[in-house]
Amino acid sequence: MKSLPIRHHYPLVVYILLVMLGVPAAAIAQITTIEGTVTNAKTKEKLPFVSVSVPQAALGTNTDEEGHYTLRIPAQYTSVVFTYLGYRTITKTLVAGVPQEINVQLTPSSALLNEVVIKGSKPPRYRNKENPAVALIRQVIEHKEQNRPESYDYVEYEKYEKMAFSFSNLSEKFKNKKIFRNYQFLFKKQDSTAAGGVNILPVYLEEKLNKEYYRKNPEKLKSVALGTKQVQFDKHFIDNEGLSTYFNRMYQDIDIYDNNIALLGNQLLSPIANNSPTFYQFFITDTLKQHTPQLIELSFLPRTKGDMLFKGKLYVTLDGNFAVQQADLSVDKRINLNFIKSLDASLEFAENPDKRYHLSKTDLAIDFGLSQNKGSGFYGERVVTYRNYLINKPQPASIYDGPALVANDSAANRPATFWQQNRPDSLSQIEKAIYTNVDTLQTIKSFRRTLELFTFVLSGYKGFGPFEIGPANTFYSFNPVEGFRLRLGGRTTPELSKRIYFETYSAYGFKDQKWKYYLSSTYSLNNKSIYTFPQNFIRASFQRDTKIPGQELEFVQEDNFLLSFKRGVNDKWLYNDIYRLDYVHEFNNHFSYTLGFKKWQQSPAGGLYFQNIQNDRINPIPNLNTTELMLSLRWAPKETFYQGKLYRSPIISPNPIFTARFSAGVKGFFNGEYNYQNVSLNATKRFYLSQLGHSDVTLEGGYIFGQVPFPLLDIHRANQTYSYQLNSYNLMNFLEFSSDHYASLFIDHNFNGFFFNKLPLIKHLKLREVASLKLLYGGIREENNPNAHPELYQFLRDAQGQPTTFALGSQPYAEASVGVANIFKLFRLDIVKRLTYLDNPNVAEWGLRGRFKFDF
Template sequence: MKVFAPYFNKVLFTVLVLLSSFTVFAQTKVSGVVTDAKTKQPMPYVTVTFAGTTIGAGTNAEGRYTILTTQDVKQIQVSFVGFRTAVRNITPNQEQTINVALSEDNRNLSEVFVKSAKKKKYSNKNNPAVELIRKVIAHKAQNQVENYDYAQYKQYERMNVSLSNLSEKFKNKKIFKNYQFLFREQADSTAMGGKILLPVYQEEKMSDNYYRKAPYAKKQVITASKQVKYDENFVDNNGLKSYFDRMYQDINIYDNNVSLLSNQLLSPISDSAPTFYKFFITDTLKDVTPNLIELSFTPRNTTNMLFEGRIYITMDGNYAVQNAFLTVNRNINLNFVRKMQANLSFEKNPDGRFHLSQSDLKIEFAINKEKGGGMYGERLVNISNFVLNQPLEKKTYEGPSQVVALNAEEKNDAYWQEARPDTLDAASASIYKNIDSLQTIPSFKKTMDIATLVLAGYKNFGKFELGPANTFYSFNPVEGFRLRVGGRTTPELSKRYYFETYGAYGFRDEKFKYFLSSTYSLNNKSIYSFPQNYIRASFQHDTKIPGQELQFVQESNFLLSFKRGVNDIWLYNDIFRLDYVKEYSNHFSYSLGFKKWDQTPAGALLYQNLLPNGDLNNVNRLKTTELSAQLRWAPHERFYQGKLYRVPIPDKYPIFTLNYTQGIAGFFGGQYNYQNVVGNISKRFYFSQLGYTDVTTEGGYLFGKVPFPLLDIHHANQTYAFQLQSYNLMNFQEFVSDHYASIFVDHNFNGFFFNKVPLLKKLKLREIIDVKALWGGIRSENNPANDPSLLRFPTNIGEGGVGTYTLGSTPYVEGSVGVGNIFKLLRVDLVKRFTYLDNPGAPEWGIRFFVKFDF
């Protein structure tokens, strides 16, 4: 049999080639460009079909189209609302190019009547436009893909991001002398993005997509992927990709709320659309099949989170959307958005209903909405080979919602030229090569080096980077003036081994502090890339404030040096850790840890208990040894990976975390046996025009008898920065518990009320309310009042007389009202503490600040 194998393979290969050749010759392929006969400009989103069939496609942003079929066809039909439908003869079973110029159809406006010069007050009552939109709303369920039992299709995506609206003066600056090959000029200077663009990013994806109604499953298999990639020492490419994907995400007009940037805009066909929108019938088209009605819409309040534009409704009884053009009013309370437009095209299914065939989302961002440079991005999605109600093998729908094929990034240029549904223009095709060439220019590397130092705080030296810069200098009551210098290795040294270290010195306590860690990557990827899989060993000898919890900020950050009230409760810590972290592509992760922790009180903090003879005893050191495990699941999580930490991109999906810690006495010097279980759930809830709410709930229970430093020390904040996950008017180490439950609620109205106040709506401020509540307590076995051998709760610490307490039947509650979007990035909260005001040093009121870059 082995003798005949080569011969058999050759025969099989020859047969396959002949079959594929036959398929090619039996196929009709038509390409071309559709233009406006009057302006000669290309027309995007025009529907081109083979006459008498449902096989077709929409033109792209440059007016180009490509359609193909194996059926016996003789004509193509080109149609667009407001233009006369064109029919062209074609030659069957051949590849050909047919360009079409469409003429305006003025007959569509013949039914417009002018009854009075007086403007009639808009009303939903007896309004045919409102009656029509109500019929569209009533038929939404049947017109969505989710109404089918099964669906499968191929999807092509392309995203481009450029610096936009640049001037000739900017382009010709000396700094860009070596970068002229990067600039791109558009023929139409009035087009979105302006005449001169500077491309900075491009990404393409091909995928197979599968949907099953019951049990519900939606899966995307990315078969090919191509992306502009920068030097990993400066830019996290996966993080950049996630950030742009979040900014330019899918638009489903059939959803009640459409996600746009970090907000949700009410869809013009949402259930409550007639309450917030005005609708007008502006055109009827009777020479297309099916007949269409053009329905224009505009917000009742132009500053609200709403679209404006027009949709085209089929008059065949389905009341489906065939085309949609969405944009936003220039007065909308949406930060940095100069222009936005989305074009959606739908194709007819064999059963007469429609599915999305193409979407094109364009957004231009700028600090100044009127003039000056900005950033322009476009995401084009093309859907083809749409197949309905043909179930596949069960395993097709199983597993993660998104899977990347192993060879997805290995496709060559020939593959992409064949796979793209349109032709990539020369300027776009050269972006990949241009960015690669850019990174070989020494001046660009120097510029990125400076940018990394300014934005991320690190100075890159190739295999090692120095930083972060904002920790070089700080001060506190224990250490006084503190100097720190540190750094870490980069993937240029090794993709397997990573080292990080710093050294610090306090001029008041005259003590050195230091940190050293060594990490080994188990998947031969950077430990800062998703998904992580590594082992890390570290040792730290440094100071810490009990109960201070920081998010995305280094503890030695200079800005944290400024604190309110008494701030002399500190610890000296010696911590050895050994951690294993494993993440999966479905965003489930677990970690296992070993921790040996020696803590010594510092500053005004004392650890004291009573000896059997009644004498007061100072305890200088507590020793614990812990084993820990954490489970975390964050479905569909997206984040931007910075140089030190991840910044999650908020979304509607919840995040679940479960932590278990086991303290072991007698193991590596540990003094206590205990178990601690903590569960946390966080989620963002969207409420359409009323904004969104971020909710975090947490509960914990500690089993065993331990001194108060090992209890749950609730997260306090004595800085002037508003912290979402800490109690902003609680003093450090003020409350401890061995069992507790908490809830954090932060609601942003997105300017819903301010937008209705004439003097405020121009400022585009946003109103915010925040409530935090904590229930807890300690069991009698952990109360030092019942056992003198336990460490006593500190009282009257420092000049302010603050101390440590336990919660009673009354929860700790604080709340705030805030004004956000001040200068588009500042939030100011007036915070009030409602309970436990009798505790020494407890503030009742406070002003806190929060800097947040938001859209």
């Protein structure tokens, strides 16, 4: 059974829950934070792109367009240098460890003033041609391949990750609320200029130590988990594994040498992408001659404000390698990202013996909040350290074989001494306290009651130890056949058994006065949860319930209350008795197969009828019985999941997914009435198009061998709800088209605000443009055409005798839509246009459809 949509947005549930409590900033000890404004000493004009640096540490930033800067410096450094072309360099002394404001006035260099000809206040137009900064970045781009770790045949290293989250900028009023009187031990104070504000509430910490092996040919990256440690929330309320997966998805590794950098589910163009000079402006802002080798400080910013691009600085070596020795990345608040108050990433590279550079450390810090201004939020930081590099020293082939990630047997149970010896840096006092504080927090009854309430409201399930009841939004619904419908169901949890799972529900329709029910039993064959990759289980089930032919919903039950509201005539239903036996086996290479047996009895209800013509007389048929044997093959290379206790949801990535299904009806086997074979193939992939967003493309085709009645044909996925369904035809009526052979193409494109971001006023709303196209080619062979064979089930007709079920002709069914997504950061609204078969009865040419969609 498919689960509620909120289960597939579980990380959103966690986020909302945490926001109700506060949000994280792991305080960093011994840091000096300075900020201020740089101006022209004579004209008082604010100076943009002034270099503010600590040369000894290769740290720095640039002033923004208003001359303002902020810089966080390790306390051992007590001086900062301000450099600007045409002005005298100034060095300022700092007070270590104390936040301070340093405003600087730069004096123009007299040696250069005689050479300056002032023609007006308007700055010269930025150009790529004859621009030394652009010439330099083109050299960096040209040398990208030789500077990547993948340029070596073999690489291995240790990778340590630390991820910390806190509620941030909590007000004193919030902190002192009565509900938190028992929680005061959790709150920490820090400097007002530190990330997260004065009051923070650390709530999550995760550490990992991996050994990674890279082989170029054949290409393989193998990770061996040596140690893992994370804060453990009560498993009744929060799926710790799912939480970890989601946080790691948000804070992915940053590869500056990739053309596009994955961030928060989006792809931002790298400043050293092949076409970066088209979208970025570059400026040479400093030369670090005291550094060996010498470095050029190259500042960059988007050409168009609001584009999904970075701003920041690159430090490029002048030793002939044109390698990036350090990169500082941030984003403008105006770009089309949701809930981001600030984002800063720092990448450091260390020199190899062959004078090339490898990534040695990354630090990605994101401050989230419902508002981009002041207010409570959620601060997270992920620091990754790479060390003990070995270059071109191959290991035995067995090291590279097998799954991409392998966990050492004792990785999750390492003692404190292991982490003390293997951490590159010790934990701060605040970080050390997170593990014990969260454990203490979960013993407080009021906190547990709050978690229980939010779990039920957001997931729809109420837990009772080994069993949970839900989902809540199916308790009540209505439709033309059953009328008012009540349903109650639930499922077992791993507390009952980690190998055996049961799921059931019972429903009653007050109009048809019939009971419906479902029962399934699943047994895990690999001693793992049936929701955990790789799956290996056998499931037996029986369902007696109603269904709309051709309705295929995404992640929701058909009796969801909100789907009770439908457009047009919606009276064609089925009563189904379905017996199933399925065996599912997944492999570590993400290939899986499913073997199945299905006995299905369909009985028409409402306006749906089964009838044929015999001896020129209409012959009603009470039910249709089939028995099928099924085989499904699926390959999803490098697929990852949001993994939870009782669910898992695939994470969309650029990797394709291929599915092949074969089913065979067997006449005479368990009362099966027809022999036939049904073959279908499906391929889906997301294509990232850099600044133009991304497209989700699905190709599908099917063919039925044998003579079958129309209910056994491919009844194409229609949608008569007001919800926009990505994988259905949103203006096709239920049971409008059937085929015994077909091919389809779905394209759904999200421009990520590429056009809206350039429109005055509109750009502040952070709306995103979406467009889709759906094409369906198909038809029915002569042997399956009811008009040519009256002994077959006849197509449906309305009360006036007009046909309402059709075969596709020479032209395809086509519909297209344009819409706006990210409305209030949660909704998508599409205007859908049906392009063909407009003469069919009860057809809507236009439609307005909505969809809940959460994105960063």
